Amino acid sequence: MISLExxxxxxxxxxxxxxxxxxxxxxLGIARATVAGALAAEGPPxxxxxxxxxxxxxxxxxxVRRLLVETPTMPASVIAERVGWTGSISWLRENIARLRPEYxxxxxxxxxxxxxxxxxxxxxxxxxxxxxxxxxxxxxxPVLVMVAAYSRFLTAVMLPSRTTPxxxxxxxxxxxxxxxxxxxxxxxxxxxxxxxxxYLTGEVxxxxxxxxxxxxxxxxxxxxxxGIVERANQYLETSFLxxxxxxxxxxxxxxxxxxxxxxxxxxxxxxxxxxxxLIELDxxxxxxxxxxxxxxxxxxxxxxGRDYYVRVASNDYxxxxxxxxxxxxxxxxxxxxMVTRGxxxxxxxxxxxxxxxxxxxPDHVDTAARLRAAYQQPRPVPDPEADLVRDLACYDxxxxxxxxxxxx
Numbered sequence: 077m078i079s080l081e082x083x084x085x086x087x088x089x090x091x092x093x094x095x096x097x098x099x100x101x102x103x104l105g106i107a108r109a110t111v112a113g114a115l116a117a118e119g120p121p122x123x124x125x126x127x128x129x130x131x132x133x134x135x136x137x138x139x140v141r142r143l144l145v146e147t148p149t150m151p152a153s154v155i156a157e158r159v160g161w162t163g164s165i166s167w168l169r170e171n172i173a174r175l176r177p178e179y180x181x182x183x184x185x186x187x188x189x190x191x192x193x194x195x196x197x198x199x200x201x202x203x204x205x206x207x208x209x210x211x212x213x214x215x216x217x218p219v220l221v222m223v224a225a226y227s228r229f230l231t232a233v234m235l236p237s238r239t240t241p242x243x244x245x246x247x248x249x250x251x252x253x254x255x256x257x258x259x260x261x262x263x264x265x266x267x268x269x270x271x272x273x274x275y276l277t278g279e280v281x282x283x284x285x286x287x288x289x290x291x292x293x294x295x296x297x298x299x300x301x302x303g304i305v306e307r308a309n310q311y312l313e314t315s316f317l318x319x320x321x322x323x324x325x326x327x328x329x330x331x332x333x334x335x336x337x338x339x340x341x342x343x344x345x346x347x348x349x350x351x352x353x354l355i356e357l358d359x360x361x362x363x364x365x366x367x368x369x370x371x372x373x374x375x376x377x378x379x380x381g382r383d384y385y386v387r388v389a390s391n392d393y394x395x396x397x398x399x400x401x402x403x404x405x406x407x408x409x410x411x412x413x414m415v416t417r418g419x420x421x422x423x424x425x426x427x428x429x430x431x432x433x434x435x436x437x438p439d440h441v442d443t444a445a446r447l448r449a450a451y452q453q454p455r456p457v458p459d460p461e462a463d464l465v466r467d468l469a470c471y472d473x474x475x476x477x478x479x480x481x482x483x484x
Contacts, residue, residue, distance in 0.1 A: 078110060083121050086114040132163055133171055140172060141179075148180035188300065190225035193361025195292075196259040197305035198222045198247065200238060200267065201312055207322050209429040217325055217429065219332075220246040221312065223305045224255065225263070227354030228344050230308050230336060231255060234328050236410060236429050237389060240269040244279045245372040245410050251287070252369070254336070255355075257362035262291045263302050279372075286370035288363055315339065325429050374408035384444060386423075388413050391433045394440040396422040397447055 078086075082104065089095045089103070090111075097115070101108045114121075139159045143150055152169040155161075161168050201221050206214040220243065221232045231254040235242045251258060262284070264270045271277050271293060276284075284291050294301040316335050322328045340352040347354065374388055380399045385392040388408045395404065395415045404417045408427060413435075415423035425435050 144179040195225040195261040197302040199305040201309040211430040213430045227358040229351040229355040241374045257359040394436045397444040
């Protein structure tokens, strides 16, 4: 088969320059039949893969077809092992790909249309870098990514963990500070901290109740439903992450917050607009933020033990020993851990992102030392004889007896 360039040259020489087929064949060094075929063709030449007639393939094709009938999605490498193929795996893979549509069921994907204010897609992105989290530890904490489906407006924040309290606190933070409105639907996958088997966790149910919206979890094997946020994760990995170093989670969030405005000014080709422009249409169709903010983060009531520490997410935080033996309320957000009793603050610590650490306030240690010293001071010992010797008149008065023996 001649190339597209030769086909075009032959037709130009014949139609524009008036050369005969013989002259064209001589000039180009090709057969006259090739020239005749090019002139008679109705369109440019196209390569068509010839039918496979290799004897090796014909020997294994029936076995390949039997395997595809049973398991249409069986990988080509597994089929090669099952049929004993010893030739080129890439060549076998091409032929299996040609047969597979005959056996694999069709899986069409509907085109989803997102209306302004309708939905915000949510997902967790785990950056492929290790970030110092304190105490000599490094980790890859999750990043909560939320994208307004209509405008493609991108928001994100790194979280200490993927537990329910941190997910709820992160969603509220992004809706309050970056989206600045509430969509009618929050779209999630089957993240365990959000809910499983159609049942949302209690904290998530409380959040959407205060917000007045719905939370929808996608069905398994349905990536198109939240494909927008999946692509946003890839965009973060290829456009935000390269060339950056981070001293810790706070530094990561600072750099991310500084980069997001530029990301939302990018031109989205499918929309022919910038997310920063379209977000106003999104916000106009969304619900307003609730007048009373939702309760988020870790919350628990415990009785403070003698060691005056409370635990939040595997870390222990010291508390004013004055609260020993009483019920205290422990609250923890994304940045701070606080312990109170009856409205009185007994402890306030920055949230530790490392694991299995002991965080101690020196003032609490000093207070514990003073209380311990006071407890260990010897107590005055009462005189055992002091209360044993009494005047007999005390008993006369107690029982109403007079001196002459008559009752008074």
